[in-house]
Amino acid sequence: MNQDLSISRVMQTGILQCAPDTPLCEAAKRMSERHCSSILVMEKAHAVGIWTEHDALNIDFSDYNAVRQPISERMSQPVASIYAHLPLGEAALKLQALGRRHLLVIDDNDMPVGILSQTDIALNQGLEPYLRLREVHAAMRRTPLVLPGDMLLAKAAHEMHRQEHDAAVVLLDNALGILTERDLVRFIARHPGNTPIAELASHPLLTIDENAALIHARDLLIDHRIRHLAVLDSQGNVSGLLGFRDMLAGAEHLYLQDLRQALEQRDSALAASRQHLQLAERVIDSSLEGIVITDSSTRIEFINPAFTHMTGYALEDVVGKTPRVLSSGRQDDAFYQQMWDTLKTHGYWRGEVWNRKKTGELYLELLTITAITNDEGETQHYAGLFTDITHIRENEQQIRHLAYYDVLTRLPNRRLLEDRITLAIRHAHRSGEPLAVIFIDLDHFKQVNDTLGHAIGDELLLQTSARMQEKLREDDTLARLGGDEFIALLPGISDFSEATRIAQRLIDTVSAPYCINNHTFRIGCSLGVSLYPDDGDNSEILIQNADAAMYRAKKEGRNTYRLYRSEMDLAAQNHLTLETELRTMLDTGDGLFMMYQPLVSRQTGLTVSAEALVRWQHPTRGVISPGEFIPLAEKSGLILSLGEHVLDNVIRDIQHWKQQGLVVVPIAINLSAAQFWQHGFVQHVEHKLANASISPELITFELTESLLLNKQAQGIEILTHLSDLGCRIALDDFGTGYSSLSYLQHIPAHSLKIDRSFIEALDSPDHSSRPIIAAIASMAQELGLTVVAEGVESEGQWAMLGNYAIDTIQGFYTGYPVEADTFSMGFTHSLSRA
Numbered sequence: 001m002n003q004d005l006s007i008s009r010v011m012q013t014g015i016l017q018c019a020p021d022t023p024l025c026e027a028a029k030r031m032s033e034r035h036c037s038s039i040l041v042m043e044k045a046h047a048v049g050i051w052t053e054h055d056a057l058n059i060d061f062s063d064y065n066a067v068r069q070p071i072s073e074r075m076s077q078p079v080a081s082i083y084a085h086l087p088l089g090e091a092a093l094k095l096q097a098l099g100r101r102h103l104l105v106i107d108d109n110d111m112p113v114g115i116l117s118q119t120d121i122a123l124n125q126g127l128e129p130y131l132r133l134r135e136v137h138a139a140m141r142r143t144p145l146v147l148p149g150d151m152l153l154a155k156a157a158h159e160m161h162r163q164e165h166d167a168a169v170v171l172l173d174n175a176l177g178i179l180t181e182r183d184l185v186r187f188i189a190r191h192p193g194n195t196p197i198a199e200l201a202s203h204p205l206l207t208i209d210e211n212a213a214l215i216h217a218r219d220l221l222i223d224h225r226i227r228h229l230a231v232l233d234s235q236g237n238v239s240g241l242l243g244f245r246d247m248l249a250g251a252e253h254l255y256l257q258d259l260r261q262a263l264e265q266r267d268s269a270l271a272a273s274r275q276h277l278q279l280a281e282r283v284i285d286s287s288l289e290g291i292v293i294t295d296s297s298t299r300i301e302f303i304n305p306a307f308t309h310m311t312g313y314a315l316e317d318v319v320g321k322t323p324r325v326l327s328s329g330r331q332d333d334a335f336y337q338q339m340w341d342t343l344k345t346h347g348y349w350r351g352e353v354w355n356r357k358k359t360g361e362l363y364l365e366l367l368t369i370t371a372i373t374n375d376e377g378e379t380q381h382y383a384g385l386f387t388d389i390t391h392i393r394e395n396e397q398q399i400r401h402l403a404y405y406d407v408l409t410r411l412p413n414r415r416l417l418e419d420r421i422t423l424a425i426r427h428a429h430r431s432g433e434p435l436a437v438i439f440i441d442l443d444h445f446k447q448v449n450d451t452l453g454h455a456i457g458d459e460l461l462l463q464t465s466a467r468m469q470e471k472l473r474e475d476d477t478l479a480r481l482g483g484d485e486f487i488a489l490l491p492g493i494s495d496f497s498e499a500t501r502i503a504q505r506l507i508d509t510v511s512a513p514y515c516i517n518n519h520t521f522r523i524g525c526s527l528g529v530s531l532y533p534d535d536g537d538n539s540e541i542l543i544q545n546a547d548a549a550m551y552r553a554k555k556e557g558r559n560t561y562r563l564y565r566s567e568m569d570l571a572a573q574n575h576l577t578l579e580t581e582l583r584t585m586l587d588t589g590d591g592l593f594m595m596y597q598p599l600v601s602r603q604t605g606l607t608v609s610a611e612a613l614v615r616w617q618h619p620t621r622g623v624i625s626p627g628e629f630i631p632l633a634e635k636s637g638l639i640l641s642l643g644e645h646v647l648d649n650v651i652r653d654i655q656h657w658k659q660q661g662l663v664v665v666p667i668a669i670n671l672s673a674a675q676f677w678q679h680g681f682v683q684h685v686e687h688k689l690a691n692a693s694i695s696p697e698l699i700t701f702e703l704t705e706s707l708l709l710n711k712q713a714q715g716i717e718i719l720t721h722l723s724d725l726g727c728r729i730a731l732d733d734f735g736t737g738y739s740s741l742s743y744l745q746h747i748p749a750h751s752l753k754i755d756r757s758f759i760e761a762l763d764s765p766d767h768s769s770r771p772i773i774a775a776i777a778s779m780a781q782e783l784g785l786t787v788v789a790e791g792v793e794s795e796g797q798w799a800m801l802g803n804y805a806i807d808t809i810q811g812f813y814t815g816y817p818v819e820a821d822t823f824s825m826g827f828t829h830s831l832s833r834a
Contacts, residue, residue: 007083010120061191102118142240148171156179179200179202207230210240290386291384294384347373352367353367411465411479436529443524461480467509529549531564545564549561583636586641592645595612596610597818612668662824686725731744790811792809798814
């Protein structure tokens with residue numbers, strides 16, 4: 001069997017889930033539509049239960065309301081789970097030990113990532129040799145449940161549950177049909193009523209001869225996408241039923257049957273004659289397997305030398321005690337309860353158990369327990385045979401590690417990288433987020449190897465890989481292809497600019513000086529970047545294209561990066577140049593200036609405040625739009641420095657106006673999320689205003705609704721401190737974000753700005769925005785907020801806004817943004833006219 005196949009390669013990744021209060025019929029409908037055999041019940045991102053096709057047998061189909069019960073009343077709990085990185089063989093053992101049909105697959109953070117069923121194991125566990133050698137009659141259920149076609153659905157489901165059958169053969173007029181657990185799920189979804197099963201059964205029922213090879217039966221099930229075949233004897237009568245579950249159970253049972261037979265033969269040999277006792281004792285004493293025999297109450301009566309050798313316990317240490325003396329504490333009570341339930345039901349149990357030696361050292365053993373009975377079938381003893389497989393598992397892990405990781409750097413190798421790229425592509429396809437592959441080739445590495453030796457070359461590779469890993473994000477993967485070639489996988493990037501920033505960080509860290517064995521030197525690296533889905537849709541193409549881009553980087557100067565597509569490469573270079581110039585401008589402050597757009601009273605026509613708008617005067621490109629450099633500042637982490645300059649410039653302009661003897665109106669400053677959430681922001685503002693002798697009432701901070709979306713309570717606390725300081729608060733772009741009236745009443749806001757999109761729609765023929773403007777203005781008026789309409793550009797819009805509770809107008813109709821000196825002159829004129 002393919003025991004080393006990873007669970008993550010076999011599991012079903014699309015988890016069907018629902019809430020605990022979901023009606024059974026709705027859950028069943030989803031399962032039928034998705035052809036799923038189970039649905040996970042989730043509450044607050046935690047799996048609280050699972051409902052499977054097997055659970056459908058418990059439904060009373062004569063009760064119409066039964067299918068509308070909440071799924072929480074019918075689900076199985078708790079949910080058995082297993083880690084995705086474990087081999088498939090461990091999942092098979094766990095399913096057998098727990099008596100389950102499904103396992104929830106979780107990642108290393110215990111988050112659900114998939115579902116594994118018995119059918120998945122049967123299709124992927126490598127049973128072909130067993131299936132070719134065995135015939136159908138060796139694995140089929142010899143006493144299939146056969147039901148008359150006139151039996152009602154409720155009675156049929158009850159009989160399937162009572163007799164523990166997952167399918168029933170239905171006798172039709174001139175043919176055979178079948179009723180399965182999956183059919184019952186479909187009936188729960190649409191509830192056909194308590195009708196005769198002849199009308200509901202699937203037919204015709206495919207059949208197979210009982211002497212046919214199991215591999216042929218397996219192929220029939222797969223080809224026809226069904227789960228059961230009727231088995232016919234030589235006279236053409238139904239003699240059994242066969243499904244995937246029977247094949248899997250048959251393979252496991254064959255091994256356990258052989259083991260049990262060996263133990264029974266050993267017991268019979270001991271009982272046959274006292275003359276054989278000495279021989280048997282010698283066999284047990286010389287056995288390399290640890291053997292322990294207990295009485296019917298599980299008190300230890302006998303152990304062999306291998307037991308003492310492996311555990312450190314002599315007979316006098318454990319006689320009269322139970323095997324719990326070896327317990328490691330790793331398995332919970334439920335695990336042992338399931339073990340003994342299986343022993344009582346089937347007479348044997350086999351699995352892997354973590355135990356503890358006398359020295360306290362943990363070890364993993366492969367344990368088989370068999371119940372030894374007398375002629376009356378009563379259990380007299382339990383015999384346990386175990387082997388220490390700790391080193392076997394460690395060696396398997398080491399082999400797997402060698403297969404998937406580079407020996408020198410311990411980084412993933414190409415094989416593991418391709419698997420991760422494939423998984424990342426699947427996730428990117430579902431989420432719609434791009435990913436990047438960066439091909440990294442060290443420049444002049446061969447010269448270091450040839451000049452200073454391979455030992456220093458190996459140490460250089462170790463230090464280089466460590467440096468690069470420090471510059472990657474937590475979810476990124478760095479792999480070594482061989483020699484001086486590496487690959488970085490960047491999932492979940494926002495756009496190509498994020499990939500180029502990471503590429504530049506890698507170049508910078510690799511290019512820093514190295515000091516190894518008193519040798520100080522520098523190397524560089526050439527990088528090529530390809531993007532999914534633009535540059536390829538599989539791992540091979542993405543790596544090839546990133547390699548091609550890397551060679552272009554080498555040809556064009558080395559120690560740089562290139563994108564696979566030249567047009568994106570040019571855009572990336574322009575983006576990097578502009579970011580560098582923005583950083584230089586913010587360091588010196590040259591080129592940054594403010595413009596002010598007036599806010600005019602709808603009643604008096606006078607300027608009552610102004611919004612500060614930042615501009616960048618580039619030395620060669622002229623004035624750059626804020627829509628171009630503000631997003632760049634946010635992505636590059638320069639937004640805090642830009643916000644600091646804006647606050648300083650506004651304070652300087654207010655000081656200048658006051659020195660001229662002007663009456664200064666409140667100035668509104670737009671806040672970024674980075675500014676708002678920085679530690680000590682309120683105290684910082686208070687300090688600046690106090691040093692400049694400016695009243696906080698002259699500063700209004702504008703913020704959008706989405707800024708408070710994830711941390712409402714903390715955000716409201718910061719706004720309250722700003723309001724207590726004396727600053728005014730304005731909600732910008734209201735109505736276009738995540739408007740929440742429940743927290744609006746708690747925000748200490750002074751004004752609310754209706755988004756310009758609603759103002760523009762005033763000119764549309766359907767006037768669809770008028771009710772929205774009326775509702776927002778009326779609500780804000782009730783809350784005591786000043787209402788600002790932004791984006792007013794025509795006399796018609798000005799006139800229409802007179803019909804609503806609008807206090808203030810902002811837009812080109814009332815005034816364009818102007819520089820500080822021009823704004824102060826215009827404000828003086830408006831005051832003189834007043």
